[in-house]
Amino acid sequence: MGTAERRARAKENLRRAILDAARELFVTEDFKAVSMRRIAEKIEYSPTTIYLHFKDKEAILRSLSEEGFALLSARLEKIDTPDPLARLREGGHAYLRFALAQPQYYKIMFELEDNRVDKEDEDSMAYRAFAFIRRCVTEGVAGGAVTDAVPEPLLSHVIWASVHGAASLALAGRLGMLPPEAHDSFFDALVEATLRGIRRDGGAG
Amino acid sequence: MGTAERRARAKENLRRAILDAARELFVTEDFKAVSMRRIAEKIEYSPTTIYLHFKDKEAILRSLSEEGFALLSARLEKIDTPDPLARLREGGHAYLRFALAQPQYYKIMFELEDNRVDKEDEDSMAYRAFAFIRRCVTEGVAGGAVTDAVPEPLLSHVIWASVHGAASLALAGRLGMLPPEAHDSFFDALVEATLRGIRRDGGAG
DNA sequence: CATACTGGTGAACACTGTTAAGTAAAAGGC
DNA sequence: GCCTTTTACTTAACAGTGTTCACCAGTATG
Numbered sequence: 167m168g169t170a171e172r173r174a175r176a177k178e179n180l181r182r183a184i185l186d187a188a189r190e191l192f193v194t195e196d197f198k199a200v201s202m203r204r205i206a207e208k209i210e211y212s213p214t215t216i217y218l219h220f221k222d223k224e225a226i227l228r229s230l231s232e233e234g235f236a237l238l239s240a241r242l243e244k245i246d247t248p249d250p251l252a253r254l255r256e257g258g259h260a261y262l263r264f265a266l267a268q269p270q271y272y273k274i275m276f277e278l279e280d281n282r283v284d285k286e287d288e289d290s291m292a293y294r295a296f297a298f299i300r301r302c303v304t305e306g307v308a309g310g311a312v313t314d315a316v317p318e319p320l321l322s323h324v325i326w327a328s329v330h331g332a333a334s335l336a337l338a339g340r341l342g343m344l345p346p347e348a349h350d351s352f353f354d355a356l357v358e359a360t361l362r363g364i365r366r367d368g369g370a371g
Numbered sequence: 372m373g374t375a376e377r378r379a380r381a382k383e384n385l386r387r388a389i390l391d392a393a394r395e396l397f398v399t400e401d402f403k404a405v406s407m408r409r410i411a412e413k414i415e416y417s418p419t420t421i422y423l424h425f426k427d428k429e430a431i432l433r434s435l436s437e438e439g440f441a442l443l444s445a446r447l448e449k450i451d452t453p454d455p456l457a458r459l460r461e462g463g464h465a466y467l468r469f470a471l472a473q474p475q476y477y478k479i480m481f482e483l484e485d486n487r488v489d490k491e492d493e494d495s496m497a498y499r500a501f502a503f504i505r506r507c508v509t510e511g512v513a514g515g516a517v518t519d520a521v522p523e524p525l526l527s528h529v530i531w532a533s534v535h536g537a538a539s540l541a542l543a544g545r546l547g548m549l550p551p552e553a554h555d556s557f558f559d560a561l562v563e564a565t566l567r568g569i570r571r572d573g574g575a576g
Numbered sequence: 577c578a579t580a581c582t583g584g585t586g587a588a589c590a591c592t593g594t595t596a597a598g599t600a601a602a603a604g605g606c
Numbered sequence: 607g608c609c610t611t612t613t614a615c616t617t618a619a620c621a622g623t624g625t626t627c628a629c630c631a632g633t634a635t636g
Contacts, residue, residue: 169603173613202593212616214595223593276543277482292545316560319548323540324561331536335528338481340497343524355521356529363568378582385583407624417585419626428624 181219183209188226189233192270200227227274234271235291238264242298250306251361257298258329258357265333272337276330299325303364313366321364328360386424388414393431394438397475405432432479439476440496443469447503455511456566462503463534463562470538477542481535504530508569518571526569533565 187208192200202223206213220226241260247253265272275292287293299322306312316324332353335341344352392413397405407428411418425431446465452458470477480497492498504527511517521529537558540546549557 173602177614201591203591213593214617215615217594218614276539276545278543293548296548316564320553320557320560321564323546323549323557324537324564327536327540327561328533328565329536330540331532331534332529334481334539335532335535338483340481341528343498343501344528348525352525352528355525356532359521359526359529359565359568360533361568363564363566382583406622408622418624419586420584422625423583 177219180209180211180215184216184219184226185229185233189230192230192274193268197270197273224278227278230271231274231278232291234268234275235295237268237271238275239291239295239298242295245298249311250302250309251311251365254299254302254306254325255357255361257302258325258360259353261329262333262336262353262357265337269337272333276334296322296326306364310366312364316364325360325364328356328363332356382424385414385416385420389421389424389431390434390438394435397435397479398473402475402478429483432483435476436479436483437496439473439480440500442473442476443480444496444500444503447500450503455507455514456516456570459504459507459511459530460562460566462507463530463565464558466534467538467541467558467562471541474542477538481539501527501531511569516571517569521569530565530569533561533568537561 184205187205188200191204191208200223202213202216205226206216216226220229238261241264242257245253245256245260247256300319303312303318303322303325307314307318312321336349341349341352389410392410393405396409396413405428407418407421410431411421421431425434443466446469447462450458450461450465452461505524508517508523508527508530512519512523517526541554546554546557
């Protein structure tokens with residue numbers, strides 16, 4: 167039966183159209199500008215139709231959040247620097263560039279209620295982005311460059327927290343005390359301090 | 372004229388009542404549960420009355436945000452450990468305890484739109500909390516324990532970012548990969564790594 | 577005493593997310 | 607080809623949201 171397939175395809179298409187419309191709304195305007203009615207208007211369907219494809223509005227935003235993590239991990243995985251610490255450095259800067267370039271994505275990735283990844287959803291995109299850090303740390307520990315005093319995955323979380331903190335402060339407008347031209351130096355200093363903090367030798371070099 | 376004073380006092384009282392009602396709503400329930408109508412109901416006034424005391428809803432939330440920073444800086448300023456690095460360590464833990472104990476406060480302190488502290492509003496409570504870090508850093512640099520390779524206030528922002536990142540990840544539910552009993556170890560590891568990252572000697576001690 | 581100002585309100589506007597009930601069309605069974 | 611069931615979709619409505627405007631009573635001031 168080709169009909170069932172065609173129907174499934176149409177369904178998937180509409181689902182994608184909804185996500186596309188929502189993404190365009192919240193990337194070009196604001197995160198608060200995404201309303202069910204505006205999405206519906208954009209896809210030229212009734213608002214209630216959306217509920218046939220997504221449980222509620224948050225489900226749409228969660229999808230976009232996942233999309234954001236996919237974009238982020240794609241950027242991270244492009245980095246092929248052999249040395250784990252140097253790779254972490256590049257990864258940190260790539261992370262911050264992403265957050266600043268895609269603030270709307272970044273916000274829903276971390277400000278959404280109930281991200282709670284209780285279970286081992288190891289194929290989530292967030293997990294995948296995090297895996298970049300974990301690989302660097304594991305290699306770094308194996309090579310002796312990174313401290314083994316803090317067991318994994320604690321150390322990877324420490325790195326993530328530092329970089330996320332910088333991104334979060336910047337997006338929250340809490341870097342106002344720093345002149346804009348100093349932001350890059352700040353990001354640089356943060357990445358370097360973080361690396362020093364996890365080095366085995368304390369990072370005199 | 373006593374009448375003008377009495378009127379001013381009544382005005383101030385109502386302003387406080389509004390803030391009290393809003394705080395109780397968003398502390399006991401949720402940040403999203405704070406609505407103008409529910410505040411009005413609590414203070415037994417019409418919703419429109421609130422607009423005679425606050426420009427809009429965000430003005431109320433900004434006041435509460437400021438209140439949150441006041442609570443935080445009060446906690447920090449209690450710490451009187453002489454050694455700057457040890458004081459930073461204690462401050463970091465106090466900061467994290469505050470964020471976990473008052474998640475609603477913490478969220479509006481950093482998730483509110485337009486916190487942009489462009490100008491030198493040096494008497495804001497956020498500035499005051501930040502000054503705690505700056506004092507530690509300045510003393511630390513003077514005493515030789517803290518690196519002088521990164522000029523202030525960059526280094527203080529680095530510290531703030533790290534600790535805020537940990538708090539933010541925790542509140543966003545992004546620590547789900549860690550078992551709950553490991554969270555304290557994580558916070559500990561983060562504070563220690565941050566301190567190592569800013570030490571002059573790289574922190575072999 | 578008339579005027580102007582103050583504090584407060586009810587009704588309304590233009591939204592929001594979401595649900596229940598209903599409809600037109602396509603698919604499946606005979 | 608007809609009948610029934612399922613699918614896709616919509617209209618109307620509910621219960622809220624922030625905010626504004628026109629209005630009104632009471633107080634202070636000329």
